[in-house]
Amino acid sequence: MDESGKGFLNSAEQKVFIFGGVILDRSNVYNALRDFKVVFQKHKQKLREIINQQIPHENGSQVKSDRIHNMFSEFELHAAYLFNPEREDVRKGNVIKENPWKFYPNEVRMELVNEVFKAIDPYIEKIYMFKIDRSSFTDFCNDINSKPTDILSYQLLIPNVLKEYDSWLETNGGTGVIIPDRLDSKIRELFVEFLQDKSLQNLWSEPITVESYTNAFTQIIDLITYCFYVVYTDAQHKQNYKAIKRVYFKYLGKHIEIKDLVKKLREDLEEE
Structure with missing residues (x-):
């Protein structure tokens, strides 16, 4: 729920x-998990590759590495961020966690949603x-x-x-x-x-x-x-x-x- x-x-x-x-x-739990994870891992990897390409090495590679690590810490398909890619976790005016979905093309985000529902549909x-x-x-x-x-x-x-x-x-x-x-x-x-x-x-x-x-x-x-x-x-x-x-x-x-x-x-x- x-x-x-x-x-x-x-x-x-x-x-x-x-x-x-x-x-x-x-x-149906095992099969549903298996099919969901295929979609999840596919798009997680694709998103990471896109982010890696788009973030420059400004201020050193460690800064880039830390930014990517922060975005993928406790990574999930969270609707509030997936459907609103401009939304960030902000505290006292400072971004504490970047939204990785802002790097993902809009049409690909909707492909992800479509694929998730298609995968889980037979088991509901x-x-x-x-x-x-x-x-x-x-x-x-x-x-x-x-x-x-x-x-x-x-x-x-x-x-x-x-x-x-x-x-x-x-x-x-x-x-x-x-x-x-x-x-x-x-x-x-x-x-x-x-x-x-x-x-x-x-x-x-x-x-x-x-x-x-x-x-x-x-x-x-x-x-x-x-x-x-x-x-x-x-x-x-x-x-x-x-x-x-x-x-x-x-x-x-x-x-x-x-x-x-x-x-x-x-x-x-x-x-x-």
């Missing part, structure tokens, strides 16, 4: 929070996109006399996420584990708390959180969630909007089921 739109209630740009997850059967069981639209969530909170906050959105969303996965596992006769990207402490505590629900018979009792650069599937769901966000919000101002839309409908759309939290919460209230 991976999220997009954290802080959506107070953001000028983000108007929806998304928690996306891809389901993979354990029998299901993709869930759990979403909270800011306007509908605010209206719902007003209706129940609660203040709309990020923590309340997590408190309402996470149990629904877990119930959905547990139900899927029950239907498909399996057991499973939630593997999110690194979580902040409050969200992790909520996952652990709600996973203790005795009705969740098919899920491991705590999430296995990972650093995204160490886990191929976390990088894959990060790319998927970003593409979904662009298409769902019709973000035509985003770079490569048309190319993202094409690859989304070619490989992802058929697997995706959207889960609207506020709609579910209102249905639950009506049943009560």
Whole structure:
């Protein structure tokens, strides 16, 4: 699982929070990893070669070597940087980590995305996109006399996420584990708390959180969630909007089921 739109209630740009997850059967994990790594290593090597050609030996070869080493330290397919190559890690006005994707031609970056989704497509069981639209969530909170906050959105969303996965596992006769990207402490505590629900018979009792650069599937769901966000919000101002839309409908759309939290919460209230 991976999220997009954290802080959506107070953001000028983000108007929806998304928690996306891809389901993979354990029998497909090896093949999915194998095929992903072929694409990953191919483009990592190609990117390194391009960077090596484009960075001059100004101020000595060690400076060049250090720059390249820094860019490839904890290298991953991170959508925020891959799709926005001008973005850098900046602290107090200083670039602390260059974005290597700024050296990669735009069309080749989109080839990479296309190849990743093509490689993983045969192994995807299901993709869930759990979403909270800011306007509908605010209206719902007003209706129940609660203040709309990020923590309340997590408190309402996470149990629904877990119930959905547990139900899927029950239907498909399996057991499973939630593997999110690194979580902040409050969200992790909520996952652990709600996973203790005795009705969740098919899920491991705590999430296995990972650093995204160490886990191929976390990088894959990060790319998927970003593409979904662009298409769902019709973000035509985003770079490569048309190319993202094409690859989304070619490989992802058929697997995706959207889960609207506020709609579910209102249905639950009506049943009560």
